Amino acid sequence: MDKWTVARALREIASYIELSEPNPFKARAFESAARRIESLDRSVDDLVATGGLHSTPGIGRSIGPIVADLVTKGHSAYLDELRSRYPPGIFELLRVPALGLKKIGVLYSELGIASLDELEAAAQAGRVAGLAGFGAKTQKKILDGIATARRRSSQFLLSFGLEVGESLRGRLAQIDAIEDAIVSGSVRRRLEIVDSVDIVVATGDSVRAIAEVEKRGLLDRLEQDGWTMLRGFGRDEIPVSLHLTAPADCGAALVVTTGSADFVEAFASTIAKNGFELRHRELFHNGRHIRSENESALFERVAVPFVDPELRESGDVLRRKKRVRLVEPADLKGTFHVHTTFSDGRNSVAEMLSAARDRGFDYVGISDHSPNAFYANGVTVDDLTGQHAEIDAQRALVAPMRVFRGTEADILDDGTIDYGHATLPRFDFVVASIHSRFAMDREAMTARMLRALDDPFVTILGHLTGRLLLGRTGYAIDFDRVFDRAAERGVMIEINGNPHRLELDWRLAGRAIDRGVLLCINPDAHSIAELSHVISGVWLARKAGLSAKHIFNTRPVDEVADYLEKRRQKAMERVLSAEC
């Protein structure tokens, strides 16, 4: 069993404990044990086999045997028992805003509520308001929140849609009767929130193809709609549509099913001028069927410059005379905003650096949290020396990759930057982010951010609005004023590739670019695996129509090093002259 699976089991135990136990520290002990396991630098099997478990901090007499059970038996009797005490799916109530594990525990023990439907019925009957710790306002909030929770359960993050789509595509491609399978729809357009997965399936024998899909159980609750459409559900109930098409019509089927509806409509009317028509996912010219094995051949045949799928949200893009070369993952030479175990990262400096080198980066910037971020174990001024020494010690091992020492410093309530000017010069770069007081009004929040942008040590503005997709709307700011100030001060704005954040929003990126703001694609990585968030950052940049020239970290290492050093020097001069 790998360490991630063990950690997940420990977290599940922590959640069950929080439902029922009054002592909050017991659940926290399991949480911290999970973190310990995740940050192991060797396999958990090895740790158990060699008896090293007992000397691992945070894992004591109770948790030790649970970890050993998980590793040696593949399950834990303790966790099995906890699971049997509650109905499955009780944690779906967490989707309701204002409901945490404590309240869910009370709802279950007092009223036996363990699903959204039961909760809704009880709240409508007024039974929730009578519970200890609940009241009329909470009951109203819950009723409002159930709608949100239901909506959230029918929407999915792009990263999830892509994972389900690609895994299905791979399994479809293994079927003999299927020549090709390509993910289309809003996933292919890289829309940040999707409600379904669409796959074009090219086959010369749809009867056999459908029979195989059914036989292999690739989808749940399969419905057949004629011979060209199969609908079902993938993992976690995401709706999936398979669009069966003859291989000769694959290009047309891709255009139509990729959408958007607006784009396809505009595309159809553009090509109609030359006598072409899209009908039932097939291409016709003056009534005669035209082969379109792939999309680029189709665009060429109808004499329209190819439009990258990410740009197909509206038909306006068809007015362009030429295709713009969008930024690609291979364009990124390095990245910033990478956390380590010095704050809330799960991997050490050494692990993160060698993983960055293995991705082929020429440079990487380490940026742990600043002291104000208590909950994220921010690095104190005293601990900085140790971290910098550790980074310096690792440099030679990952050469010639260049390592920059940075921070993700909190923007404090008044807009000043955590650490202050006594310490900020010690960093090669500073990502400034807001992690507290999200509820400020638009005016106050904008003022706070403008002041942060005025600090000469700030290099990059981190996750612009703090939004969490399907979780939390970002704080309100006046974007144009922030973009103007960022351009004026030469502060970059981050494209945060974390699939839950994906901001600055692709709908806004063009406005920032037009005002002269430079952008930087960062992973906000808290583990080796999360370094891949630079790829989702590239999706966003492509969706915004950006090229390599708009992105700072497509620049070569020498240019980047020079830029950062000059900026740091200038900041120190400005601060010194202000003090004189």
Place this chain on the structure above:
DNA sequence: GCCGTTTTCGGCCCGACTGTTTTCAGTCG
């Protein structure tokens, strides 16, 4: 549940906000 040279109990990362309370618990970041 874990930890500890103050060693078997008492503390455990913090703060804003909200609603239910009338001094605090739960949620969220």
